[in-house]
Structures are given as structure tokens and as C-alpha cells.
Amino acid sequence: MFKRLKTLLLPVAILAAVFGGVSANATTLPDLSAGCLAETRVGGYQLFDATPRQVQTAQASESQQATAFSWYDTASECSVAAKNAGYHATKPQNAPYIMEQGVRSSAGGRLGEGVYVSDTVEGAIAEYNAHNPGLRLKPAIIEVEYTPGVNLKVTPPSQYYEGPLPFTQGAGSLTAPSVRVGGTVNTVIRNGTAVPVRRVQ
């Protein structure tokens, strides 16, 4: 009787151990929904519904980064800061107009629609020089103040299709490493808070 019970219970115990292990592994994955990003997948796209809060970090696991939508998955950190500053280089003759009328949103770009700034003057000049290979005039540098709102850190792949981004719901700004100057980052301000405050040079 005991032997029969053992034969019956042993497979059940093994199955419980296996599923218990899987369950334990699953709980070690970062819970993005508990952090600042609620993640869903709709029609193959991963969407993030961001909720503002002070500072939250959730590091995506390797298994998540290895999906077909890997760079969206690396939108792994978000924060809300009171104010931030960035720099935008422009042609000197356009600087007075920007200071007077404000900055306008770009229709598109590596990080989608919004106002593009770099976190350093050097980074802003590098972007300007990359875009204007023939201009010899030194650019004017405008300091732009903005409220980032929910700021997502993303890492776009080196080559991809420019177009609307599927994960930006609720994100006030997106930040990505510059592809031109190591150690600097570019931010696109999406929430309309960008205000030019002074001309740096």
C-alpha cells in the first residue's frame, strides 16, 4: 500500500518541484509593472504605460533583452526630475528667433518627435557638425530648460527605421546615448516643456 502510494506521489512531487522552480525563477525577473512601467504587448509590439513617480529603476533581464523588440525592452529606467537642462546647437542667425519665439518640435528623428537636446555643449556641437558637414560658422548654443516628466532611458540599435515609437505612452522625454560623442546623451523632449533660457555661446 505504502509502495503504491509512493509510486503515485513521487511523480507529483517531481512535477511540483519542477513547477515550483519555474515559478521561483519567474519571480526573480524584474517586475516592470510594479516599477514605473506597466508593460503589455499588443499586436506584437511591446507597449509601456508609464506612471510618474520620484525615482524608480527596473533593470530588464537578459532574457527580456534578447527578444525581437530588444531596444524597446531596454527602456528600463525612468525617473521624474523637477527640471533639467540640455543644449541645442543652431545656426547663429537662427538663435535670436529661438530665444524670442521658443523651440519647435522636430517631426521625427532617432527618438521620434520632439525637441532634441544634448546633455553637454560638446555633444550638441558634435550633432550639429555631423548634420552640417560643410558649415564653417561656429554654431550658437542654446541652453534649453525642460521638465522631463517620465524619462525613459533607451538604447536604439545603430540602424533602424525612423518612425513613431511604440513604447512612448506617457513618457515626457526619452534619453539615449549619443552615437557621436561617447559619454554624452541626447534627450528628446516630448511634453512641450522645452524653453530656451539663455545663449551659451
Added chain:
Amino acid sequence: MNQTSVKCFKGYAQVGMRYNIEVFYTVPDFYHTKLFTCLKCGAIFCADQEDIDYSGKPLDVVVGKTICPGCSSELSESMAPYPQLFRLEDGTIGHFEPTRQILDDKVSLAIEFWDLYS
């Protein structure tokens, strides 16, 4: 009107049975320079979006006052987005829809075009 170097990429168009017709295109990446062409002579023009936005002169106003340096036609009547439309030497009009893929800087080219805002 002066010429300005523009960062752009090369594409290959097909017109009828003619293949590998070189065209150039730009992609928005922090900045964006738009390209246009005169369909009467094929001259190519550029306009930096920041000039359009911040110079105080809207593009249609600038174009309305400009004569094509290639054929002296009024650009307000002959200008079209390039390379979506382009003119071959024999006058044939071709079409090319550039990829929206943002390519590496290493494969970009610096080509001089007539700058509508110069």
C-alpha cells in the same frame, strides 16, 4: 543662391527599364534638411528645417521669390520634393521613395545642393 554641403545617403532608383539611377536622400536625425528639385531642369535644392522654423521666413515665401539658378524658371511652379520626384537628363520624371532607415554616419555623403535659405 549659394550651395551648401548636406549630409545625405545614396539610393538607387528605377525608371522604366533603367536601373541603378543614383539619387540622394536625407533622414531626420536630431536635425533634418529637406531636399527639393526643379522639375524643369533637375537642379536640386536644400532647406534646413531649422531655417524653415527659425529664420522667420516660411518656406513657401522663400520659394515664391526664388528663380531656379539652373533654368531661370519660377520655383513656385517647378519645385517638387526630391527624391520622391526627380528629373532625368532626357526629361523623364522618376520616383523614389527613400527608406526611413537611419544609417550609420560612415555611409553618409556630403553633397552640395543649392541652399534655398542662403
